[in-house]
Amino acid sequence: MHVDVTPRHLPAAAGTTSEAVVTLTNTRDVIAGFAVRVLGVDPSWVHVADPQPRLFPGASASVRVALTLPADAPAGRWTVGVEVQDLADPAAVAVHEVVLEVPAVHRTRVVLEPPTVTAGRQAVFTAVVHNDGNTPHVGGLTAVDPEARTTFAFVPATVTVPPRASTSVTLTARARRPWAGDPVLRPFEVRTTGTHAPGPDAPPAATGVFLQRPRFTRGAIALVGLLAAVTVFATVIALALGTVVQRSAADRDLALEVAQARDSAATTGTAGLSGTVLELTTGTVLGGVSVEVVSPDDTTTAVATAATTQDGAFAVGGLADGSYLLRVRGAGFAEVWYPAAATADDATAVDLADGAAVDGLVVVVGGVPATLAGTVTGDDVGGATVQVQMPLDAAPLLGSGIVADDAGTPGEGVVVRTVPVGEDGTVEIADVPSPAVYDLVVTKPGYATHVQRVDVAAGESRAGLELPLLLGDGTISGTVSGGAGPLGGASVVASSATVRVETVSLTQDGVGSFVLRGLPTPGTYTVVVSADGRAPATLTLTLTAAQELTGVDVVLGDAQGTLGGTVAVPGGDPGGVEVTVTDGASTWRTAARSGSGSWRLAGVPVPGTYTVTFAHADLQSQVLSVSIDGFGRVTSGAASAGGLDVTMRSASGTLSGTVRQLDGAGGAVAAGNVTVQVASGTVTRTVTTASTPAAAVGAYAVDALPPGTYTVTFTRAGTRSVSQIVVVQAGQDATLSPVLVRPAAVTGTVRRGNDPLAGAGVRLYRASDYGLAGAAPVATTTTDANGVYAFDDVDAPQNYLVEVRVVAGGSVVGVSPPFTLAASEQRAVDVTS
Known part of the structure; x- marks a missing residue:
C-alpha cells in the first residue's frame, strides 16, 4: 500500500475544526481493506469520514480526517500520528506525522478586590488578573483616571500568568489630598497591557473607586486654628487692648453675676435640668461661667441662674413645667445659647414636665466673636438660607452625644447661626464663636443641600467665601434587602464630583426602604449601600432632568461565606487530601475528612472568585476556578451551587x-x-x-x-x-x-520413490546442531496415511533441516537440504528416500 497525508502542517485553532486528507493506494493484487486512525490525541477530538475503506487492486481513495481541539487547548505545536493498517496483513502499518499549529488566543480580564477603598493620600487595591486564553500572558496593568488627578503604581509591574490561571497585583492609587471639606470620589478603570492589545471582544475594564478623605481631621483643623490664633495674638494684642480694657468692666460685672448665680435658684416648680459646659477650642470642661434659664417669650429676664462647678457641671431645680432656653455667659467668652447658638433665635428649647428632670445637656462656649462673609452662587439664590453648624464628627462635640437638629439639612451638627441670603447672593454672619471648625450649610426648597467646612481662627473676619446653590430636584428611592428579607438601618450614600447625599433604610413602617432627595439633575451618581456584617454594593445611576428614580432594589450579601463539598479518590480513603483556596491575595487551607471525604472552609470573603486546589501525593491534582455570590452560592466553576464535589484520579x-x-x-x-x-x-x-x-x-x-x-x-x-x-x-x-500474525511452520510430504511413506518418523533439527553427538531435534512428528507431516509454531528466523526415519527410532532414510526459515514463514519441505 502507499499512503500520503496532506497537509503535514495543519493550522488547528482551539475550538474549531481542521481537516487533513489521507490518500491511500492499494498496491496489492487483491481487494484490500484498510483501517485509518489518529494517534496522540483524544479519540473524541477526531472524526474520520471513512475509517475502513476498501480498495480494488491499483485503486486510490481520499479519506478526510477532521480534528476539533477543545476551547482550552494550549497554544503551540502538537505532533500526532496518522496510522493506516492493512486489515489483511496487520503487520503492514504506515504511520505519518502531522504537526498541528495551535495559534495563541490572548484573553485576560481584571477584577479589583475590593472595588471601593476609603483612604487618605493613597489607597491600596488588589487587582486579580485572570488568563482565560490558551497561552501565557506576559505584561502589566494600566489605570486611567478620567480627571487625570490620580497616579497609579503596580507591584509587580509585570506578571506572567499561565493559561486558565490567575495572579494578583497590588495597585496603589495616589492623589493630592484635600485639606478639608467632603471626601472626594475618584473613579478609575484598570486594563491589562503587554503581549496583546485589547480588541473589540476584550472583556470590560475593571472599575474602582478611591474615596479620598480630607488631609486633616476636624480636630486637627481646630488645633491648627488655635495655633494660628496664638500666632497672631501678639500682632493683634495692641489693637485689642483697648477693647479688652473696655470689656473688663463688663467682665467684672459678669463675674459678679456668676458669683450671685451660685446662690440663686428658682422655687416655683418641681422640674429641673442639668448638664455640662465645654470650651469651644479644646473641648475641655469650663467652670465658673453663668448658666441662665429664660423663657422663650421673654429672653431679657432670667427665670433661674446657676454657675458651673470646676468640672463644668451645672444644675437648676425648682422649675415649673414648660419650655426654656439656656444662655451661658462668662468672663472672656462670647454669649452662647444652648447648645451652641449665637442668638436666641437659633437656640434649642428644653421641654420640662412637672416633676421631671432633663440631664446630659451640653453647651459649647467660644471666645472672641468672628465674622464670616461671602456669596452664594447659582440660579435664583433669593430665599436661600445659610446655617453655621458645629459638626459632631470633630472636637469639641465628637462623642458628646448631642443629637442632630431637625432642620432637615444633610449636616448632623448643632446650629450656631442661621442667616438669610440676599437677592444678590451676599451673606454675612457675625458673632460666630471662635476659634472653631464649622459646617456652612446652604439650603433652599427644591435645591440640593450643600455643605462646606471652614476653619475659623480666633476673632477672624473671613470674607470671599463662595457657597454654591445647586439644583436638586432629583430623587432615588428603593429598598435594601439581605438574605432573610428587607434590611433596616443600612447606609445609603449617593455621591458625585460635587454632591454627597446620604440616608439610612427604614427600620419600621416600610422596613428596608430608602429615599435620597435633593440630588442635582441631570447627573450621574455612585450609590454605595452598606450594612454591618454585609458585603457593600455599589451602583452607578444616572438621573435625567427632574427625574424621580424609583424601584432601586439592592440586595446585600453576607460579608463572609463558606466553601465545602466532598472528595472521592479511586479505591482508597480520601482523608489527607489537602484543599487550598486562594483569591490571589489571601490563602486558606483545610483537609478532607477520613472516611467521608467531606471538607468545609468558613470565613471566606464574598462575593469573590477563588482558585480551589485538591492535592495528594499519589493522585493527580485538580484545580477549580469558582465564583461565589454575596450569599455564598457558587455561581460558576462547580456542578452544584451548594458545594464543590470532586473525584480525584490517579497520577498515573x-x-x-x-x-x-x-x-x-x-x-x-x-x-x-x-x-x-x-x-x-x-x-x-x-x-x-x-x-x-x-x-x-x-x-x-x-x-x-x-x-x-x-x-x-x-x-x-x-x-x-x-x-x-x-x-x-x-x-x-x-x-x-x-x-x-501466524507463527512460522514447516510442512511437507515424505515419499519412497513415488509413493507416500506413512508412519515415518520426521525430525526437525537446527542445521548447526545436526550430526553433533547428543544433539536433540527441535521437534518430532509422524507422517499420516498420505505421508504428510507438519511442524507448527516453529521458532524463527533460524536455519533448519528435516530428517526422516522409517519408523521412530529406526534408520535414517532421508535428509532435506538445510534451509532458512523466516519469522511467520510457512515453508514446504518435501523429502524423498
Whole structure:
C-alpha cells in the first residue's frame, strides 16, 4: 500500500475544526481493506469520514480526517500520528506525522478586590488578573483616571500568568489630598497591557473607586486654628487692648453675676435640668461661667441662674413645667445659647414636665466673636438660607452625644447661626464663636443641600467665601434587602464630583426602604449601600432632568461565606487530601475528612472568585476556578451551587489487554509467553503475557505508567513483532489487545520413490546442531496415511533441516537440504528416500 497525508502542517485553532486528507493506494493484487486512525490525541477530538475503506487492486481513495481541539487547548505545536493498517496483513502499518499549529488566543480580564477603598493620600487595591486564553500572558496593568488627578503604581509591574490561571497585583492609587471639606470620589478603570492589545471582544475594564478623605481631621483643623490664633495674638494684642480694657468692666460685672448665680435658684416648680459646659477650642470642661434659664417669650429676664462647678457641671431645680432656653455667659467668652447658638433665635428649647428632670445637656462656649462673609452662587439664590453648624464628627462635640437638629439639612451638627441670603447672593454672619471648625450649610426648597467646612481662627473676619446653590430636584428611592428579607438601618450614600447625599433604610413602617432627595439633575451618581456584617454594593445611576428614580432594589450579601463539598479518590480513603483556596491575595487551607471525604472552609470573603486546589501525593491534582455570590452560592466553576464535589484520579495510568495469534485455520487464539515492551522517551517497561491458567492465557498488565505517548511492541518467537502507539492519561485504564500474525511452520510430504511413506518418523533439527553427538531435534512428528507431516509454531528466523526415519527410532532414510526459515514463514519441505 502507499499512503500520503496532506497537509503535514495543519493550522488547528482551539475550538474549531481542521481537516487533513489521507490518500491511500492499494498496491496489492487483491481487494484490500484498510483501517485509518489518529494517534496522540483524544479519540473524541477526531472524526474520520471513512475509517475502513476498501480498495480494488491499483485503486486510490481520499479519506478526510477532521480534528476539533477543545476551547482550552494550549497554544503551540502538537505532533500526532496518522496510522493506516492493512486489515489483511496487520503487520503492514504506515504511520505519518502531522504537526498541528495551535495559534495563541490572548484573553485576560481584571477584577479589583475590593472595588471601593476609603483612604487618605493613597489607597491600596488588589487587582486579580485572570488568563482565560490558551497561552501565557506576559505584561502589566494600566489605570486611567478620567480627571487625570490620580497616579497609579503596580507591584509587580509585570506578571506572567499561565493559561486558565490567575495572579494578583497590588495597585496603589495616589492623589493630592484635600485639606478639608467632603471626601472626594475618584473613579478609575484598570486594563491589562503587554503581549496583546485589547480588541473589540476584550472583556470590560475593571472599575474602582478611591474615596479620598480630607488631609486633616476636624480636630486637627481646630488645633491648627488655635495655633494660628496664638500666632497672631501678639500682632493683634495692641489693637485689642483697648477693647479688652473696655470689656473688663463688663467682665467684672459678669463675674459678679456668676458669683450671685451660685446662690440663686428658682422655687416655683418641681422640674429641673442639668448638664455640662465645654470650651469651644479644646473641648475641655469650663467652670465658673453663668448658666441662665429664660423663657422663650421673654429672653431679657432670667427665670433661674446657676454657675458651673470646676468640672463644668451645672444644675437648676425648682422649675415649673414648660419650655426654656439656656444662655451661658462668662468672663472672656462670647454669649452662647444652648447648645451652641449665637442668638436666641437659633437656640434649642428644653421641654420640662412637672416633676421631671432633663440631664446630659451640653453647651459649647467660644471666645472672641468672628465674622464670616461671602456669596452664594447659582440660579435664583433669593430665599436661600445659610446655617453655621458645629459638626459632631470633630472636637469639641465628637462623642458628646448631642443629637442632630431637625432642620432637615444633610449636616448632623448643632446650629450656631442661621442667616438669610440676599437677592444678590451676599451673606454675612457675625458673632460666630471662635476659634472653631464649622459646617456652612446652604439650603433652599427644591435645591440640593450643600455643605462646606471652614476653619475659623480666633476673632477672624473671613470674607470671599463662595457657597454654591445647586439644583436638586432629583430623587432615588428603593429598598435594601439581605438574605432573610428587607434590611433596616443600612447606609445609603449617593455621591458625585460635587454632591454627597446620604440616608439610612427604614427600620419600621416600610422596613428596608430608602429615599435620597435633593440630588442635582441631570447627573450621574455612585450609590454605595452598606450594612454591618454585609458585603457593600455599589451602583452607578444616572438621573435625567427632574427625574424621580424609583424601584432601586439592592440586595446585600453576607460579608463572609463558606466553601465545602466532598472528595472521592479511586479505591482508597480520601482523608489527607489537602484543599487550598486562594483569591490571589489571601490563602486558606483545610483537609478532607477520613472516611467521608467531606471538607468545609468558613470565613471566606464574598462575593469573590477563588482558585480551589485538591492535592495528594499519589493522585493527580485538580484545580477549580469558582465564583461565589454575596450569599455564598457558587455561581460558576462547580456542578452544584451548594458545594464543590470532586473525584480525584490517579497520577498515573495502566495499560492492559490480551494478546492473540492467528492459527493455521485462520482463527485467533490466546498467545502466552509474548514479550510486551512499553516505551517512551523516559520510561521503558517489559512484561510477558500469561501462559497459565487457561482462562488467563495471553493476558498482560502494566501499572503505574506516567501520562504520555508510548510505543508498545509485542514479540514472540517465530512471529514478526507488532508495534502500536497508545496514549496513556492520568487515571486512565488503557487497553490494547493486538492479534499477531501466524507463527512460522514447516510442512511437507515424505515419499519412497513415488509413493507416500506413512508412519515415518520426521525430525526437525537446527542445521548447526545436526550430526553433533547428543544433539536433540527441535521437534518430532509422524507422517499420516498420505505421508504428510507438519511442524507448527516453529521458532524463527533460524536455519533448519528435516530428517526422516522409517519408523521412530529406526534408520535414517532421508535428509532435506538445510534451509532458512523466516519469522511467520510457512515453508514446504518435501523429502524423498
